[in-house]
Amino acid sequence: MSNQDQRPVYMDHAATTFTKPEVLAAMEPYFSRYFGNPSSLYRFAGEPRKGVEAARGQVAAALGATPGEIYFCAGGSEADNWAIKGVALANHKRGDHIVTTAIEHHAVLHTCEWLEKQGFSVTYLPVDKFGRVDPGEVEEAITGRTILVSVMAANNEIGTVQPIARIGKIARDRGVLFHTDAVQAVGAVPIDVDAMGIDLLSLSAHKFYGPKGIGALYVRRGSRLENLVHGGGQERGRRAGTENVPGIVGLGRAIELATADIEGHNRRLAAMRDRLIRGVLDAIPDSRLNGHPTERLANNANFSFRYVEGESILLMLDARGIAASTGSACSSASLEPSHVLLATGLPHEEAHGSLRLTLGDANSEEDVDYVLEVLPDVIGRLRQISPLTPPAGKKVQEAE
Ligand SMILES: *Cc1c(COP(=O)(O)O)cnc(C)c1O
Numbered sequence: 151m152s153n154q155d156q157r158p159v160y161m162d163h164a165a166t167t168f169t170k171p172e173v174l175a176a177m178e179p180y181f182s183r184y185f186g187n188p189s190s191l192y193r194f195a196g197e198p199r200k201g202v203e204a205a206r207g208q209v210a211a212a213l214g215a216t217p218g219e220i221y222f223c224a225g226g227s228e229a230d231n232w233a234i235k236g237v238a239l240a241n242h243k244r245g246d247h248i249v250t251t252a253i254e255h256h257a258v259l260h261t262c263e264w265l266e267k268q269g270f271s272v273t274y275l276p277v278d279k280f281g282r283v284d285p286g287e288v289e290e291a292i293t294g295r296t297i298l299v300s301v302m303a304a305n306n307e308i309g310t311v312q313p314i315a316r317i318g319k320i321a322r323d324r325g326v327l328f329h330t331d332a333v334q335a336v337g338a339v340p341i342d343v344d345a346m347g348i349d350l351l352s353l354s355a356h357k358f359y360g361p362k363g364i365g366a367l368y369v370r371r372g373s374r375l376e377n378l379v380h381g382g383g384q385e386r387g388r389r390a391g392t393e394n395v396p397g398i399v400g401l402g403r404a405i406e407l408a409t410a411d412i413e414g415h416n417r418r419l420a421a422m423r424d425r426l427i428r429g430v431l432d433a434i435p436d437s438r439l440n441g442h443p444t445e446r447l448a449n450n451a452n453f454s455f456r457y458v459e460g461e462s463i464l465l466m467l468d469a470r471g472i473a474a475s476t477g478s479a480c481s482s483a484s485l486e487p488s489h490v491l492l493a494t495g496l497p498h499e500e501a502h503g504s505l506r507l508t509l510g511d512a513n514s515e516e517d518v519d520y521v522l523e524v525l526p527d528v529i530g531r532l533r534q535i536s537p538l539t540p541p542a543g544k545k546v547q548e549a550e
Contacts, residue, residue, distance in 0.1 A: 158471040159517045163449055163510030164306050164334060165475055169400065170359040170511075176403040177361065180396040188393050189384060198395045205402025212409040213351065214342035215368050221385050222398050225365040226333040226354030228378070230257035232367050232389075233329045233350040236375040237298045238265050241327075245295040249326075251275045251283050252493040253310075254302050257352075258331055259489070262300075271295075279495050280442040281310035289320045299328050303335035307490040307506060308441030309450025311339060318347025327373055333357050333365075337408030338416065338447050349373050353405075355397065359511065360404030364397030416448035419509050422518050426507060427451050429522040434529050440491060440504065449509040454491070454500040455529050457538040463505050466528045472521060475506040499538070 180201055186194030188202055206217040213220075223229055238248065250262055252274045262272045273291045277283055283301055292299070299321045304311045314330055321328035329350040332341060337358035343351060350373065354365035369375055369388075381390025408415075431437055436456040455463070460476030467474050476488075487501035496504075507521065533539045 158473065159520055160473045160512045161507040161509060161517070161521065162473045162475050163512070164309075164357070164506065164508035166356045166362065167359045167510055168512060169356075169361050170404065170407060172407060173360055173400045173404045177396040177400040180399050184395070188395060189382070198393075201395055201399045202393055205398045208402035208406045209353075209366050209368075212336070212341070212405045213368055214344055216371070218386075219368055219371055221367050221369060221389050222393065222401070223365055223367055223379070223385075223389055224394075225363055226255070226331070226352055226357070227257040229352030229354070229365050229367040230255065230331055231261050232378040233352060233369075233375070234258065234261045234298065234300060235265065236378055237327055237329070237350070237373075238268075238270055239376040240374040241297040242270075245297040246270045247293055247295040248272045248298045248300065249275065249288060249291045249296055250300045251277060251302070253277050253281055253305055253307075253490045254300070255306055255331055255333070258300055258302070275301075277310075277493050280445070281305055281308045281440075281490065281494050282442060282445065283312050283317070285313055285316040285320055288317050289324075292320070292324050292326055296324070296326050299326055300331070301328075302331040302333075303341070304332075304339060304447050305441070305490060306334045307488055308452045308494070309334075309447035309508075310442045311335070311445045311447065314348070315346045321349075322347045334447060336405065337412065338449070340409075340412055343368060343370065350375070355401040355404050358404055358408040361397050361400045364394050364401050366401065420448040422509050422513060422515060423449060423451055425515075426509075426518050426521065429518070430525060433522065433526040437529075438500070440494065440496065447508075451507045451509075453505050453507075454496060455503045455505065456500060457536045457540075458503045458529060458532040459536075460502055460504050462532050463503075463528060466532065467524065470524050470528070472524060475508070476504050 184197040186198050188195050188199040206220045209220045210217045266272055275283055275287050301312055301317050303314050318328050327349045328347055330348055331352045333352055333354045336353045349370040351368040356362040377388055379390050384390055384393055427439055430453055438454050440452040440454055464476055487498055491501035491504055
């Protein structure tokens with residue numbers, strides 16, 4: 151059986167997703183018939199304005215928030231920057247300390263590192279070997295100077311889901327604002343900002359079958375937050391710039407679709423994921439699963455293969471039509487192993503041999519079959535030419 155003449159197999163849904171036809175259809179009129187600037191006073195502005203406000207309602211409904219707490223922006227990175235810099239700048243008279251984790255997305259980590267250069271202090275909490283944050287350590291890290299706790303809802307590399315509600319309760323009890331990067335969680339984990347004690351939440355449409363370059367920041371009413379993008383009075387004076395109306399409409403439709411049946415969606419993905427994980431670990435010696443055995447995103451499988459190099463795996467898979475990732479998509483241009491895998495205690499060598507396969511609506515059981523056919527062969531070939539592979543006959547060390 152060969153898949154090579156068929157469509158390629160896309161297993162990198164954590165990097166981005168295709169835009170669903172229903173989403174594209176909802177967006178289309180806002181490029182043409184309803185092209186007006188929503189801030190204008192004439193009738194051309196009416197439909198665009200209605201489209202934006204309907205989308206605000208859809209996003210609010212998906213999070214258990216109110217429409218007045220939703221602010222559209224250019225995506226997950228901007229939402230993370232806005233939440234963290236905005237809280238830091240608005241609250242610096244009260245305190246200068248931020249608590250986050252070692253496994254955040256670079257949009258959070260690099261923002262915190264920048265704030266350190268501006269005089270803030272940041273605690274980067276460790277995680278256990280499965281990538282979980284201990285809520286007790288969040289509690290211990292909070293001081294009288296702490297103004298923000300920022301912990302991602304689900305990790306983009308290893309798929310580990312964090313105990314967000316417990317962390318939210320701790321932050322609330324201590325009177326500290328709680329931000330969560332939920333870019334990977336929306337559509338995968340049910341979210342209720344009140345039940346989870348969330349004050350600020352970042353999301354991005356292109357991670358749940360919406361368009362790229364559009365996202366939103368949820369801000370609990372009354373939270374002290376400085377603006378990030380200055381200019382016109384859009385978004386109730388909080389985020390300047392003419393609205394990306396088609397993008398906003400697409401985001402609204404996409405989040406509605408993504409949260410309509412999270413359980414059913416997860417059931418389908420988890421069945422494929424578990425077959426993939428079992429198949430890979432059974433067929434390939436010296437392989438291990440990274441991330442949490444159960445508290446993980448339904449679409450995420452992340453492996454380490456000893457004696458081989460992640461980039462070589464990607465190239466050989468690509469040659470056979472399979473799109474995957476090693477660590478974060480953003481880090482694939484650098485030679486440093488993933489900060490997330492290192493934080494789980496994985497040695498450099500094994501972090502270098504990592505492979506992330508993230509399933510989604512583009513995948514079928516046949517895709518899983520095809521990967522299970524190709525991957526053992528790819529790893530076998532790479533090990534044959536790898537100087538790290540122990541000589542034949544010598545028993546290799548059992549992987550954990
Ligand atoms: C993709 C991603 C981001 C960045 O979102 P963009 O919309 O691409 O800027 C931030 N955090 C996490 C966890 C992500 O997966």
